[in-house]
Amino acid sequence: MSSSLKAILGPTNTGKTHYAIERMLGHGTGMIGLPLRLLAREVYDRVVERKGAAHAALITGEERIVPPSARYFICTVESMPVDVRADFVAIDEIQLAEDEDRGHVFTDRILHMRGASETLLLGADTMRPILRTLNLGVDTEARERFSELRYTGKTKITKLPKRTAIVAFSSEEVYAIAELLRRQKGGAAVVMGALSPRTRNAQVAMYQSGEVDYIVATDAIGMGLNLDVDRVVFASRTKFDGRRHRALTAAECGQIAGRAGRFRTDGEFGETGDCPPFEEETWKRIEQHRFDPVDHIQWRNSALDYASLKSLVHSLERPSGNAVLIHNPNALDEWVLRRMAEDAAIGPDVTGQARVRRLWDLARLPDFRKAGPEGHGRLVLGLAETLADPDARLSDAGLERRLSDLSSPEGGIAKLQQQLANIRTWTYAAHRPDWLENPARWQDRTREIEDSLSDALHTALTARFVDRRTTALLASLKKEDALVTDLTPDGDVTVEGHLVGRLKGLTFEPALDARTLEGKAVRGAALAAIRPMLVERLGQIAGAPSDAFTLNDDGDIEFGGNVIARLAKGPDWMSPGIELVGAAEVEPSDREAARARVSDWLKTEMTRILPTHWKLRHEKAGDTLEGLARGLAFRILESGASVDLRQDDPGARLTPEQREALKALGLRAGRVAAHAPDAQKPAAQRLIAILRAVQAGAPFPLAPEGAGSFPLDGTWPEEALAANGYLRFGRRAVRADLAERLGWEIAKRRKEADKNAFAIPIDLASVVSCPSDDWPAVLKGFGLAPAEKDKETEAVLLWRYAARARPDDRPARAPREDRSRGRQTSPDERRSGPQSGGPRPARTSTSHPRHTPPARTVDPDSPFAALAALLPPTPPAREKSRRKRKPKGAGALASPAFTYTPFQ
Numbered sequence: 001m002s003s004s005l006k007a008i009l010g011p012t013n014t015g016k017t018h019y020a021i022e023r024m025l026g027h028g029t030g031m032i033g034l035p036l037r038l039l040a041r042e043v044y045d046r047v048v049e050r051k052g053a054a055h056a057a058l059i060t061g062e063e064r065i066v067p068p069s070a071r072y073f074i075c076t077v078e079s080m081p082v083d084v085r086a087d088f089v090a091i092d093e094i095q096l097a098e099d100e101d102r103g104h105v106f107t108d109r110i111l112h113m114r115g116a117s118e119t120l121l122l123g124a125d126t127m128r129p130i131l132r133t134l135n136l137g138v139d140t141e142a143r144e145r146f147s148e149l150r151y152t153g154k155t156k157i158t159k160l161p162k163r164t165a166i167v168a169f170s171s172e173e174v175y176a177i178a179e180l181l182r183r184q185k186g187g188a189a190v191v192m193g194a195l196s197p198r199t200r201n202a203q204v205a206m207y208q209s210g211e212v213d214y215i216v217a218t219d220a221i222g223m224g225l226n227l228d229v230d231r232v233v234f235a236s237r238t239k240f241d242g243r244r245h246r247a248l249t250a251a252e253c254g255q256i257a258g259r260a261g262r263f264r265t266d267g268e269f270g271e272t273g274d275c276p277p278f279e280e281e282t283w284k285r286i287e288q289h290r291f292d293p294v295d296h297i298q299w300r301n302s303a304l305d306y307a308s309l310k311s312l313v314h315s316l317e318r319p320s321g322n323a324v325l326i327h328n329p330n331a332l333d334e335w336v337l338r339r340m341a342e343d344a345a346i347g348p349d350v351t352g353q354a355r356v357r358r359l360w361d362l363a364r365l366p367d368f369r370k371a372g373p374e375g376h377g378r379l380v381l382g383l384a385e386t387l388a389d390p391d392a393r394l395s396d397a398g399l400e401r402r403l404s405d406l407s408s409p410e411g412g413i414a415k416l417q418q419q420l421a422n423i424r425t426w427t428y429a430a431h432r433p434d435w436l437e438n439p440a441r442w443q444d445r446t447r448e449i450e451d452s453l454s455d456a457l458h459t460a461l462t463a464r465f466v467d468r469r470t471t472a473l474l475a476s477l478k479k480e481d482a483l484v485t486d487l488t489p490d491g492d493v494t495v496e497g498h499l500v501g502r503l504k505g506l507t508f509e510p511a512l513d514a515r516t517l518e519g520k521a522v523r524g525a526a527l528a529a530i531r532p533m534l535v536e537r538l539g540q541i542a543g544a545p546s547d548a549f550t551l552n553d554d555g556d557i558e559f560g561g562n563v564i565a566r567l568a569k570g571p572d573w574m575s576p577g578i579e580l581v582g583a584a585e586v587e588p589s590d591r592e593a594a595r596a597r598v599s600d601w602l603k604t605e606m607t608r609i610l611p612t613h614w615k616l617r618h619e620k621a622g623d624t625l626e627g628l629a630r631g632l633a634f635r636i637l638e639s640g641a642s643v644d645l646r647q648d649d650p651g652a653r654l655t656p657e658q659r660e661a662l663k664a665l666g667l668r669a670g671r672v673a674a675h676a677p678d679a680q681k682p683a684a685q686r687l688i689a690i691l692r693a694v695q696a697g698a699p700f701p702l703a704p705e706g707a708g709s710f711p712l713d714g715t716w717p718e719e720a721l722a723a724n725g726y727l728r729f730g731r732r733a734v735r736a737d738l739a740e741r742l743g744w745e746i747a748k749r750r751k752e753a754d755k756n757a758f759a760i761p762i763d764l765a766s767v768v769s770c771p772s773d774d775w776p777a778v779l780k781g782f783g784l785a786p787a788e789k790d791k792e793t794e795a796v797l798l799w800r801y802a803a804r805a806r807p808d809d810r811p812a813r814a815p816r817e818d819r820s821r822g823r824q825t826s827p828d829e830r831r832s833g834p835q836s837g838g839p840r841p842a843r844t845s846t847s848h849p850r851h852t853p854p855a856r857t858v859d860p861d862s863p864f865a866a867l868a869a870l871l872p873p874t875p876p877a878r879e880k881s882r883r884k885r886k887p888k889g890a891g892a893l894a895s896p897a898f899t900y901t902p903f904q
Contacts, residue, residue, distance in 0.1 A: 005114070005136065007094075007121040009128055010143030011289040012258030013267075016122045017043070020090040024072060025050060027117060030088035033077040033109055035096055037062060038197040042226070044074040061366060062427040064443075078105050080113060089115035094123035095251075095294060100241075100328050103298030107325065111136075112302070126251060129293045133324055147261040151283040152270040155233060158184045162213035163230040166272060167256055169218055169239035175413075177235055177273070178216045178465040186492075186499050186511065187466035191217035194370065196420045198454035203461065212466060219248075219256055231268040232260040234275045243330075250282050251291040299325035306357050309341050309350040332373060337363040339377050345385050354390040361432070362387060368424040379425070393437045394429070402426065407449045409456035413464065416457040423450050487533055491562070503530055505562030506537060506582030534583050535590050542593040549601045551687070555694045556581070557598055565598045573695040574610075574617040574637070578602065609687050612666035612676045613637060621665055629658035632674050633667060640688045640723030641679035642736035645672060646783075672743050672782070673727055675736035680725035682706060688723050708769035709734045709778075730777025738768045743782060750801075757787035757798040 008016045024030035034040045037060045044058040057070035059079045097106035131138050168174045181188040189207040191200050207215045237248045261267025305315040341348045362384050367376040406419045429435050430442040486494045491503045501510040508530050550558045557565040568577035578599045607614045615621035622633040635643045682705045693700035703724040704710050709732045726733035750758050765775045785802035
């Protein structure tokens with residue numbers, strides 16, 4: 001028994017499964033059993049994202065991914081490995097223990113599966129009394145639904161709002177409803193239990209993305225599928241459960257209706273079509289989640305006797321001895337096992353654990369084909385004749401023959417569905433290593449065929465229920481002048497009540513291929529109707545306020561949520577052109593006023609977001625500048641936001657008056673960079689990137705919003721950095737204004753140290769939001785080099801300004817004597833010393849000839865000998881050297897490599 005056994009009970013949309021996943025990932029190891037393969041795959045993907053593929057395992061009847069280092073096992077309930085001991089165990093949807101076919105497996109897990117530290121049982125509140133009756137010592141916790149569920153009554157299919165799921169219980173009914181929605185609403189996704197998980201995922205993705213606004217499904221959506229559904233309507237409330245047609249229980253209706261609404265969004269449910277209305281008592285119970293408690297659950301003896309086939313059958317029939325644990329003798333696998341015992345080719349006298357276990361494994365093959373007991377029994381008995389011997393295997397040649405008939409993705413929906421059902425049987429067999437000669441090979445092969453058939457089925461469903469027009473619409477188009485057209489607020493254009501296209505902005509998108517005769521008729525009728533609509537919309541654009549327009553990241557201008565114009569390449573990036581998108585059906589004079597209004601709006605936006613650039617480009621403000629300042633202003637305009645000055649000629653410096661003139665125009669110039677501060681705001685960076693991309697005809701990278709610096713990769717050319725207002729410092733891009741500020745801080749530390757080698761605290765990295773790993777490279781970008789390192793950690797303790805490299809054509813000086821070391825040193829050796837061998841030795845008046853003043857010696861016989869005695873003594877070399885190194889101004893750095901003087 002585990003140290004903690006808890007039941008989390010409540011209706012749908014209470015976060016039970018999410019809670020269990022979070023609890024599982026908080027343990028070192030864990031296992032969760034889920035009711036559907038599709039849901040298991042969804043949870044597996046989430047765990048892989050959080051913990052990595054090496055630590056997650058997926059185990060279902062048709063799929064097995066178990067890496068050696070797996071710590072978290074995501075399984076269907078039937079496939080939970082009972083020999084794996086985990087810290088945490090959860091069983092989801094435990095109310096399925098009531099199901100006549102699968103219930104005994106859920107019951108067995110409820111009674112016997114435990115985690116070493118924690119066990120969670122998740123399900124409906126109807127399970128509370130029976131858990132108490134079973135006396136498991138379980139603590140129960142009730143969960144309330146995050147949102148409300150309201151009954152809305154009956155609605156015609158043609159009046160259903162968007163984001164609605166329609167539930168039916170036969171493929172014929174599902175297809176009929178999907179066909180009607182295609183005619184009236186433009187399309188629908190289809191989800192049924194007979195579809196493969198891959199096809200269901202593709203159909204759900206089509207709905208989730210908004211490609212279609214409706215989904216038609218069986219009760220397959222009632223168990224764990226996460227959908228953005230606002231309303232669930234029932235087209236029927238009876239189903240065939242494999243044995244008989246029966247009415248859905250209130251609890252089953254509540255499970256399906258509860259899929260409406262997600263998290264805090266309220267949901268609605270009701271009826272449509274021929275479905276009779278819910279009785280008042282029933283819909284109130286669904287709204288309030290009040291259902292009859294479960295008074296018994298399915299059970300099967302787990303202590304089976306494998307001595308013989310007869311003893312196994314008898315042990316399966318053994319009753320539980322508990323009134324609430326009911327054994328179902330008509331379970332499909334037990335029925336197939338009894339048929340084996342009666343079959344002469346297999347025989348009732350089979351003995352031996354290995355042979356009996358083999359037959360029991362075969363009997364439990366799921367009926368993926370939904371062929372019923374007789375049809376499924378014939379398949380299993382045929383396999384049993386080949387595999388009854390535990391050492392027998394299905395041959396590769398035999399399996400290849402079976403699969404060759406299933407691998408073709410050609411055919412209609414019904415044929416593809418049947419092929420998928422058959423291939424799932426062999427996918428299941430391929431994951432039984434004791435059934436096949438080369439199971440790994442066939443696992444890949446069956447998965448490949450299943451994926452191919454799934455994609456083909458998705459394509460066929462989409463073509464039928466999303467792209468196909470019906471004869472009802474075509475019949476209404478016989479006479480164009482008799483058509484009644486309408487435009488809905490959402491932009492749908494209808495002809496005689498049938499959807500023929502959509503007006504998005506100024507563009508009409510027909511629903512039919514205009515190359516066909518029917519498509520031409522529909523388009524002709526629709527265009528005749530939309531011309532006055534387009535003229536009216538152009539008038540709205542021409543008189544619209546500024547807040548009615550937006551510019552998207554692709555350089556398109558939107559009005560009312562739709563693209564109505566796009567930017568085009570102009571004379572330069574600050575002068576883009578404007579082109580209207582659509583409205584080709586109206587006169588050019590009707591278009592021009594709208595185009596002019598959009599152009600005026602764009603100018604206003606550019607003036608507001610990029611005022612400095614607008615003044616420089618369109619108001620010729622830069623013409624008032626002179627000399628170097630004027631050139632620098634236009635370099636900033638050309639670059640977009642900043643100019644890197646580190647490689648400029650240090651002798652070409654701005655005068656204070658020129659700096660003030662630049663500042664008056666909204667520009668800043670220091671010794672590291674010149675930049676436009678208003679171009680470094682997120683809105684300005686985005687607009688510059690859009691304008692530069694339009695001018696270049698290619699995507700333009702955009703810096704992370706508000707980043708003081710960010711790591712660089714190969715997608716960042718220098719012009720893109722400059723346009724975003726950043727400079728390259730090693731592996732990082734640093735915003736120009738922050739680079740100036742950091743340079744000022746470094747200068748301050750240099751001044752305070754009053755010597756060439758000085759410390760730079762790591763705290764300064766926060767100025768440019770730089771991680772410690774990239775900090776040395778950033779400092780080197782300022783012309784700094786390590787002056788002293790810690791001998792053990794190699795951490796830089798002191799920095800200095802590196803020597804500026806001399807031009808290659810500069811004549812080299814002759815070597816001179818290093819008096820302290822007794823050898824000759826060249827200028828190149830002296831320049832490269834600190835980089836090649838650690839800190840430069842401290843210079844004294846005796847260790848470096850350059851700091852030793854020439855001796856004042858006079859010929860004693862000279863007439864000037866008497867004057868030499870009157871001269872003052874030569875000052876000490878150390879003091880003279882110190883005076884020479886003293887900075888010449890506040891914040892100035894005296895260095896042959898890099899001179900930085902900040903400007904406020």
